Amino acid sequence: MFEALKKKINKTIKKITEKISDKEKVEETIKETAKEETIEEPETVEKVKEEPEEGKGSNIFSFIREKTISEKDIEDILWDLEMSLLESDVAIDVAEKITDELKNQLVGKKVKRSTDIIEYTQEAFKNSIRDILTVNGKDMDSILQEKQNKKEPFIIMFVGINGTGKTTTIAKMAKYFLDRGLKPVIAASDTFRAGAIEQLTHHAEKLGVKIIKHEKGADPAAVAFDAVEHAKAKGKDVVLIDTAGRMQTNVNLMDEMAKIKRVVKPDFIIFVGDSLTGNDAVEQAIKFNESVGIDAIILTKADADAKGGAALSIGYVINKPIIFLGTGQGYDDLIEFKPEWMIHQLFT
Structure with a gap:
């Protein structure tokens, strides 16, 4: 790495x-x-x-x-x-x-x-x-604790373009919360691609996690809203919302993101980027941050990243912290990102 x-x-x-x-x-x-x-x-x-x-x-x-x-x-x-x-x-x-x-x-x-x-x-x-x-930002654990104290679900919205591993990352995050004794629910709000709904359904079934989905072409915000209502009704702790992953320059996509954000008012928005794409990942993050606002970053495929440009640059450029790195295809292949960890990787 x-x-x-x-x-x-x-x-x-x-x-x-x-x-x-x-x-x-x-x-x-x-x-x-x-x-x-x-x-x-x-x-x-x-x-x-x-x-x-x-x-x-x-x-x-x-x-x-x-x-x-x-x-x-x-x-x-x-x-x-x-x-x-x-x-x-x-x-x-x-x-x-x-x-x-x-x-x-x-x-x-x-x-x-x-x-x-x-x-x-x-x-x-x-x-x-x-x-x-070292980039200061919202602390996910603190927000989660606040929501639990209020007996409300912690709502996380994931954004990013196709091909970055966003769907797999959502499954990994579901496993992350399951391991901590929490009950997540997944919202299949990428209704633009039938394949995305099928892929998320496959992951949800393997993990034993409830998934809320509508037909292809349905209103993405309606899917997200239903997932939040389900979580409230069933006492679920976390809502993980997938979104469509067309290019960051697609105006319709950005309008769609903004609508989901207005409807469900997520507590946390995570940008998922492919570390292998280097500066492209940084440019994507800039666009999504300008359009919907990003709270944190997850970089995927870090195990295959020899250059390290995205990991070193992206948080500094948009002033948002990297919180996890994806390091493989398994549900446990997700590591918490800390500055000292990367320094250790570079100097040992």
Whole structure:
């Protein structure tokens, strides 16, 4: 997972270390010369130590002890990194933020050995990525608890285009709530495709979850409304609403989303995106957020994502948190997303 992104980070750390270390080697040569002079002419060296010539002796020994990283040392490497990140589908704002923060954290740092350079550069990378991935938003668990206290169903609406794994993700979320002792109901509000209704029905039957569905072409908002009413009447805890997944540029689709939102007033809206599509997933999320508003993100197919561009960029760009990653086709192949988890993936 994210192997290509991990390699780019490690390559940058290596290049910065080698660039600084090349100058360090010159300093080591000076240091070795100084050691020889200490052996052959101890009295002279002692004199230099006691009475250094102004602007020479003290500066030489200080230069040997440490080096300060300058902007010139790393500017070419950071430019290469930015271009490399863009090739990995990292959004331009995110690529620029990473390189700017690396520069801010490294320039002026004093280093004594190559291991210091590696340590400082790794830490600068971790800080910048942590900052990008840490996005505050609605807390799903808190809202769920509030709804349970009121004895009302927690209503979640899922949006996203076709082919992202939205239907499977809804089934995974049903399993997620079942495992926590809650009773979900699914609303098959993608009435545009008969296949979507059949697929959701298959998942619901396998999981033993109630599904509310109408005929193909029925009003999607009516299906969602019926599911909410069923949940209220039967004491169900969570309503999971599927929606049509045509392209985000489809005006009718966005109007349909807005109508469902008006009718059932969901507590939480989740965008489901395919992590393999990189910047396309980011653009889709922007459009859905502008049209209906998004509270959180689930990225699918993360187990096959080597680039990591979408995972790194999408939350920062639309300022909404990633809450889960889909990592396979099984109902349990859903992991909670935490910034520290991704940092661990990239640096181990």
